[in-house]
Amino acid sequence: MRILIVKLSSLGDVVHAMPAVQDIRHAHPEAEIDWVVERGFAPLVRRCDGVHRVIECELRRWRKTPLAPATRAAWTAFKRELQAQAYDAVIDLQGLTKSALVAWLARLTPSGRRFGLANQTEGSSFEAPARWVAHVAVSLPPHIHAVARSRQLCARVLGYLPPSSSSFGLLAQVNQAQSAIHSEASGDAAPLGQVALVHGTSRADKQWPLAHWQALGQRLNEAGYGVVLPHGSAAEEATSHEIASNLPNATVWPRLGLDALTDALAACAGVIGVDSGLSHMAVALDLPHVQIYNFDTAWRTGPTGPAGKAVASGQRRQCSVFAHPAPSLDAVWQVWLGISVVRQPV
CATH class of the missing domain: 3.40.50.2000 (Glycogen Phosphorylase B;)
Known part of the structure; x- marks a missing residue:
């Protein structure tokens, strides 16, 4: 066929x-x-x-x-x-x-x-x-x-019934990504690995406040994570540098094609991001991920559970968090703590 x-x-x-x-x-x-x-x-x-x-x-x-x-x-x-x-x-x-x-x-x-x-x-x-x-x-x-x-x-x-669980089948080459992209970050300063902060989105009303990103980066650094910042435009690159400017362990990635970006994300310890294509890639790569929503639309595009239903905080390591006009820093942080423990060293 x-x-x-x-x-x-x-x-x-x-x-x-x-x-x-x-x-x-x-x-x-x-x-x-x-x-x-x-x-x-x-x-x-x-x-x-x-x-x-x-x-x-x-x-x-x-x-x-x-x-x-x-x-x-x-x-x-x-x-x-x-x-x-x-x-x-x-x-x-x-x-x-x-x-x-x-x-x-x-x-x-x-x-x-x-x-x-x-x-x-x-x-x-x-x-x-x-x-x-x-x-x-x-x-x-x-x-x-x-x-x-x-x-x-x-x-x-x-003519078939969809399986109860879903798989994206998105393939990555993690070793190549680690050597090509993550070598810039200090492994000693980030014992728990790197967390990608996906702040960029094509819609301004989906953005999360800059001060929240900066404070989130500080909390991640203090907890033992490095921060990496992808971007897809000149404006997003400028925001990435602004977020990274006061963080002791943050790296702004170069502009990457989808191949390299897939590999680089796959090598991360997790991703925290707004509702965007990169955040959905994080879900497809089965990474610990918090997806931030300013609108109650996670039921339609957010991480899904085994039955194909949207997943909210506390149910698994890929979760959405919603509030209007935007989720608070503490709300996002608490969800991250709840899901990242799955990947932390014992």
Whole structure:
């Protein structure tokens, strides 16, 4: 069986689709699974265990200059690669016009079918062409976690029950990361390892106060952890340096591609971060993690338990913490203490 997954973006959404791939592999070990994704996220999808071929597109860039010769050449090359293989099932996990277009362009076997969503779920985007293009459109409960959304769609399409537990299958090379990135930090000064503080997010209303990050870094240093600070933009880099400026053991990472970032995160003792793609990567890597929410949306995107339900403080080592306008420093710290003990030396 040849299956094509269409999930183009964004970083967190791509991570949330990975457990569906692992479910398919469990139910259909013989399946050959390809994935269409925006080029910027392709390095991460190549780390997803079980993905046979990653087909890159750049729809975000192409639509800015649709008639440019370079765009037309790139579009032609993309269609050629997409249609090089015929599929028994094309599954659109995104539910947007752009993903429906990709699904429509994909080539099917004589008995092949296109599958997609029939309805919008709370907090997610949905556009009608996704339903029109699909041979079979699947209705899902409107109140559903982002991970369960993809898992249930694939299960309904391919005729199996999702396992009670989930796995992301995100693979990392920890030894390489330790030597390449963590060598800058002092191991003697951080006997419990490094904790990544993921402060960057594309939405200002998801940010946590700078003073909280600085105070959290101080508590981590005093407890025996080093602090490392990833960033993805000039503004985030400046914030990273501001957080690190008064900490005795803090390292601002260089700008990293997704490959190196995956490896570097995997080598950390844990991650504390706002609702962002990097935080969702921490969950996928099964790291001790506190995910900070200024809005009550952890039920939809936060860490999930064995039954696919959002996990709150005190239930396991990957937890969300919510308060409005923002969780307090003490609230985040207490959750961290509750989950980090799992990884601390005896």
